[in-house]
Amino acid sequence: MTSALSLGPDETGTPWLGDPQHRSFLRADALRQLLFFRPSLRVDGGFDLLDHDGSPLPDAPQELHTTTRMVHSYAIGKAAGAAGCDAMIDAGLTFLREQHHDPRHGGYVWSVPRGDQAGDDRKLAYGHVFVLLAAASAQKIGHPDAPALLRDASAVLDQRFWEEGPGLFADEFTRDWQPFSDYRGMNANMHGVEALLTAYEATGEEIYLTRAGRILEFFLSRMAPARDWRIPEHYTADWQVDPAYQGDPMFRPAGTTPGHSLEFARLVLQHWDLAGRPDSGAPDRAARLVDRALADAWLPEGGLAYTLDDSGAVAVRNRYWWPVTEAIGALAALQKIAPSDAREGWYRRLWRFADAHLVDHAKGGWIPELDADGQPAATQFQGKPDLYHALQATLFPLDRGLSRHEPRLADPLPI
DSSP states (O other): OSSSSSSSSSSSSSOOGHHHHHHHHHHHHHHHHHHHHGGGGGGSSOBBBBTTOOOOOTOEEEEHHHHHHHHHHHHHHHTTTTTTHHHHHHHHHHHHIIBBOOOOOOTBEEEEBBTBOBBBBOOOOOHHHHHHHHHHHHHHTTTHHHHHHHHHHHHHIIIIIEEETTEOOOOOOOTOOOOOOOEEEHHHHHHHHHHHHHHHHHHHHHHHHHHHHHHIIIIIIIIITTTOOOOOEEETTOBOOOOOOOTTTTTSSBBHHHHHHHHHHHHHHHHHHHHTTOOSSSSHHHHHHHHHHHHHHHHHSBBBBEEEEETOOEEEEEEEHHHHHHHHHHHHHHHSSSSSSSHHHHHHHHHHHIIIIIOOTTTBOOOOEOTTOOOBBBBBOHHHHSSSHHHHHHHHHHHHSSSSSSOBBSSSSOO
16 A cells, blocks of 8 residues: 655654645545445445445444444534535434334444344443434534434433443443443443533533543543553443453453553543643643553554553554554644654654555555554454544544634645
């Protein structure tokens, strides 16, 4: 894969966040991603998973995070100035209302059956926070169906998942809201912060900002500093760390996940910005998370290892696209408030790696997984799973601010 565009100056001159060539590269890749995923929309209003060449993968069940991330991605694409996003947003919101929503018990089922593939009617916090994210992003662009969805998702999260004592979300229930495990997890709560902050941006309602702050306080003021700025993923019902947990290798891998630390770094800065930039130490916490994750996980051959063991040593070396995208987003946020040569160097290193190995310049989208030789692999992901992570990696650096509370995109996407 060879880039058709320069990423910007080599080692000196204008920082890449302000460099016209780099910004042009970011806009071009964002558009290529949005165009690549448009054919995933089916005639029945659902979304196909796409193979590497963009062809539909047959009969894959449609999972809640797929539907919601498509809505969110095309909503932020539209907010950035891209045309042709409305059909994707409309279809996703309709599918949430008519297919994922459970009219009998309330809430949203994890996956909808298709062909010979059965659905999954569990109610998961991970999926529900993405419903809130989709609704909030759609409300910010003025979609008429968004307010009702946002109210419903907020009510379900409040009544079924939020645990007021610890100030965190519980994880999982059966379709009729019976708990079937004592598991508590970081991943759903981290994405809960993302959704709550977006809901605050959409509505101005303080409860969203307050709850996001409580989640951040637990993981970033209590958990991370006590563990050398690595964040435990898995917990018992009373929110004690469960180091022996062995779960789903995609959504709940054992050990710690540096990519999640990078996501948290960007989110704590977004919260700090929306809260009025109080002197809370948030920039220092974000910097510590980023520095630790990059030191632990960057591999000699490039790319970020997926997981670490309890000592901080690399456990799973698999190189996925999404930790690289989250590192780009976190470094872009830090460079906006406290630029440094070291962070500039990391930002450029990450983009050079992504450009050479992950961005699919020929077909669009990003390669989700690399083998030991740097070639596309498929041990964890089938096809190109979504555009959510990579699209945000191109749009966050283009935005002049840390949050999307006000329109701050200086360079609208030209389609």
